Amino acid sequence: MHKQPDLQDIRSAHQRIRPYILKTPVLTCTALNRMVGAKLFFKCENFQKGGAFKFRGACNAIFSLSDEEASHGVVTHSSGNHAAALALAASKRGIAARIVMPSTAPPIKIAAVKGYGGIITFCEPSQESREHTAEKIVKESGAILIHSYNDYRIIAGQGSSALELLEEIQDLDFILAPLGGGGLLSGTAVAAKGLNPKIKVIGCEPKNADDAYRSIKAGHIIPSDYPNTIADGLRTSLGDKTFPIIRDLVDEILLATEEEIITAMRHIFERMKIVAEPSAAVPLAVLLSNQLDVAGKKVGVILSGGNVDFSGFFEALR
């Protein structure tokens, strides 16, 4: 896929991945509606296979490959949900997934990739080492590199979540998604504006990792600089494929503090009784901070994932 995806590409991606993904539920919560003063519709990708929306894009990339391409397997560098998602998607097609992970990756993430049959190559914990190691594997094995967000196949797959949400709740006034590298937000914007040009699309970014906010303001990509945020899925920089989509289709980028993100996450646990990872709580954090006038409106939220490390919590119970 060599051109920027449009609504039709997202529909095609959705058709392609439908046999493998879960059609995630849309949940509502009276208590949170009351707190925000709007009608919120949470598209619960925490229930997606692999525990995050990443499986949608990974599946689309894997099942877009020709048989010849697929025969060499795939490779990616990621320390997060994309690594596990790609390994899982590759296993569905019965091909090899080579995952480059920093040697410092949390044991829980390493276990997830291994559990889905991914073949791990460890590297130094730097962007250069990650990219270099992945390129070396491409050269040696002919495996296809699938970047975690700066890839049109990935973007089209991620957009299928918003597509499902907007098919179920047709008259949303707003749709909010977390913003890290921009794969999910790009796909969400293409789907939402394609279906309804009047809908407002809002990117939600941690204040401590506001490189996308600053990039859009500056008109060019400003790389993130190892930002310190609890929303570990949102530490990445925009890419040359996600930047123009977000610049052209997203209405606004809003920021949330660490405190606001943690509070929002707690409300999701305590009020909705579901598990959301910090990145997934950023849109609710933005809504609760009253930066956006949504009074009485219908607001869609992509609740992006639920992969939380509960080791400490359960240790404390013993």
Place this chain on the structure above:
Amino acid sequence: MHKQPDLQDIRSAHQRIRPYILKTPVLTCTALNRMVGAKLFFKCENFQKGGAFKFRGACNAIFSLSDEEASHGVVTHSSGNHAAALALAASKRGIAARIVMPSTAPPIKIAAVKGYGGIITFCEPSQESREHTAEKIVKESGAILIHSYNDYRIIAGQGSSALELLEEIQDLDFILAPLGGGGLLSGTAVAAKGLNPKIKVIGCEPKNADDAYRSIKAGHIIPSDYPNTIADGLRTSLGDKTFPIIRDLVDEILLATEEEIITAMRHIFERMKIVAEPSAAVPLAVLLSNQLDVAGKKVGVILSGGNVDFSGFFEALR
């Protein structure tokens, strides 16, 4: 309601409370199915209003009252989910709920009762003081005492969860429910055996609070003796109304250790991405301990509630 409820009483209770309760979803989980070797259907009362099944029984009790009875309000003694559920149900009818709580009750439980408009009277942290204080309020105000489980109206209301589950998944081989005072298990057994006499009904109790297991074996109620279990909803003793129902209709009572309960709770968080309180994890703990031959069978599980104190978890994130 002065006789032991039958299926028709549970149907009537369901009709009565339907406008107020949430019809909770039934969730499945591939990973847990694989671990147990059966098809599990979780009836998610953690999503119920008030965060637990208790709202069903409380609603049935409150809306069963005549206008004359209701005019004096209701009273109960409880430090757990029943207190909040009764306050919430009373607020739906617009009547007063007086809640007797031990002065040692956790602040989060006190806040929940206050949040629903309950009027709290504190007492000493003993069974005698709780009962005495409640009786005094009955005498002074004419309020109707609604016990948290030893009450046919409560039992009939709690049975509506199993009724909904069995209407949705009709050919269950087993149904499992946690067992504390026995209100939920009694209602579950009456509904399940009424709809399908062949279904096996299993009560699931913490090994550290196995008074019901011992009571059924002995043929008379053996009171629980301040048992030390993380499943704080299951520390109570059987009552004279729940004992005979469980004796006559429940096929087996099985026990889970503290370690098994915590592990099961963790699986619910990590695999299902939902929040379950320890008491709600006891049936899964029993299933994972291989005491019951459910291979290839369809198994219903009443996931009773999701009121967890996350203070420590979120403090640690800061």
